[in-house]
Amino acid sequence: MTKQGRNPAIEAGLQHQDLFPIREVSRLTGVNAVTLRAWERRYGLIQPTRTDSGHRLYSQADIDDIRRILGWLERGVAVSKVGSILARGQMLTHGAVLADCTARWQAQVREAVHRFDALALDSLFDQVFAALSQDQVFSEVFMPVWHDLAAGPGVFGLASEWLFLDQFLRGRVFARLQLARLPRSHNVVLGPLPGPCLELELLVTGLLLASDEVGVCLLMPGQVLDELPLVCERLKPDALVLFANHPPGGGLGKRLTRMAAGLQCPLLLAGEAAEGAQDGLAGSPVACLGAEVELMRRRLRQYLAGQLDT
Structure with a gap:
């Protein structure tokens, strides 16, 4: 219910709204100033902005929220319970606002790509990053457009538009990966499985798996699978993560099990290939992290902490 919980897109809209002093809010709602301050301090029900002098x-x-609070109080709900009720309603509102914002941003990205307008795309990328989490930037805005262009039904010009967006995103993601190359408590090597693997998907996965605790060293498509033990011997990572978003090929489980025996670090599998190979790798030394980013990230942290079995 606090302003800290509001979506940045909502905050941007509030900057353009009129703001009212407490005496005017009391007049409009019938709630005296002492009660308004108590709702703020004791229950966090409303969080008005402050002037430099503290007013x-x-x-x-905020006024709409106050009226909603009054409505619940009139129904006999205790003031201490109103906050959780309003928070649930606010989450639904935020979801609708987020869906509207992401749809609008997707349309703007499509238009910039259609015009091959790199400057507009740059500006949009910065805007979206300022408003959304890193996961949402890619899962809700840029990657859906990228996938749609890649799957275009042979429309003239879409191949060039996809290449333009792909090149732009690879550059921006790679730059962010370079900025994140600082010493971490854990370091993993992320590489592609043999087969079709688009570089952008690998780059985005590396960026989203990285954190303040986990550093990611990327190996690009074309990496020779049989040379991975040599790479890991020299880099000495805490784990090797192999990624692919295509179905695992026949015999992959046995090949990975043999490789795991020759590695000096654990071997993990991520992406849609992990979903398809999970049953076949049960009981093997190869752990599957899954295909969804948050799940991959959580399982990777658990595994590095010794809390996830293969």
Whole structure:
């Protein structure tokens, strides 16, 4: 219910709304100033902005929240319980706002790509990163457009548009990966499985798996599978993660099991290939991280902490 929980897209809209002093809010809602301050301090039900001198200023959204609070109090709900009720409703609102924002950003990305406008695409990338989490930037905005262009039904020009967007995103993701190359408590090597693997998917996966605790060293498509033990011997990672978003080929499980025996670090499998190979690798020394980013990230942390079995 606090402003810290609001979506940045909502905050941007609030900057353009009128703000009201507490005496005016009391007049509009019938709630005296002492009660408004108590709702703020004791229960966190409303969080008005403050002037430099400390005076409270309320937005129209704050006033609407106050009226909702009054409505629940009139129904007999205790004031201490109102916050959780409003928070659930706010989450639904945020979801609708987020869906609207991401649809609009996707349309703007498509238009910039259609014009081959690198400057507009640069600006959009920065805007989206400022408003959304890193996961959402890719899963909700850029990668859906990338996938749609890749799957275009042979429409003239779409191949060039896809290449333009692909090149742009690879450059931006690679730059962010370079900025993140600092010493970490754990370091993993991320490489592609044999077969079709698009570089951007690998780069994005590396960026999203990296964290303050986990550093990621990327091996690009074309990496020879049989040379991975040599690479790991020299890099000495805490784990080797192999990634692919295509179905695992026949005999992959046996090949990976043999490789794991020759590695000096654990071998993990990620992406859609992990989903397809999980049953066949049960009981083997190869751990499957799954295909969804948050799941991969959580399982990787658990495995590095010794809390995830193969």
